[in-house]
Amino acid sequence: MSPSLLAALLYAALTLLLLMTIAALRATLVITRQRTADAFTPAGDDVSPFSGRLCRAHANCCENLPVFGVLVVTAALSGHADITDPTALWVVAARVGQTVTHLGSGRRRAIRLRFLFMLVQIALLTTWAARLLWGAMQ
Known part of the structure; x- marks a missing residue:
């Protein structure tokens, strides 16, 4: 697997991990009857400051994953993975950070x-x- 495709997989896995963490937190509150399933705000800050940050971190990943994914797929399908491969894992490292x-x-x-x-x-x-667009115009 190329570094870019591995990075895309890792990025998606991080996004899924955050979603699973939100679900586990909320499920625990519902199971312990501290909340009803329909009593959560989308922002998550009604539960705790951490929950609010968790929901926002997940939203950040969801907002940026499509851009990352399209660029990686475009590079791979156009034969220009050399543009993304050297730094794709750095993007994911920065996202994790x-x-x-x-x-x-x-x-x-x-x-x-x-x-x-x-x-x-x-x-x-x-x-x-920019490099992919420049290459497309050549």
Whole structure:
């Protein structure tokens, strides 16, 4: 499996892991009768600050996974995996860093670090998109 496809799989697995964690947290509250199944807000901050951060981290992954996936698939199908392969795992590492930081704290220092991880992802994805577009126009 190419590094880009492995990265796409890891990114999807991270997104699924966050979803499973939200489900487990909420299921526990429902099973222990602390909440009814229809008593959760989508943002999750009605449960705890951690739950709010967990829901937002999951939403961040859901928002960015399609862009990442389309770029990886476009590169793979067009024969330009050489554009994404060298840095695909770095994008996932930055996503994991952003997610772990998001889950760990809502303090200013953590927010700055999270922002740095996001900038790394944006820079790499933008570079991929530009190079793929440039190659398509040649």
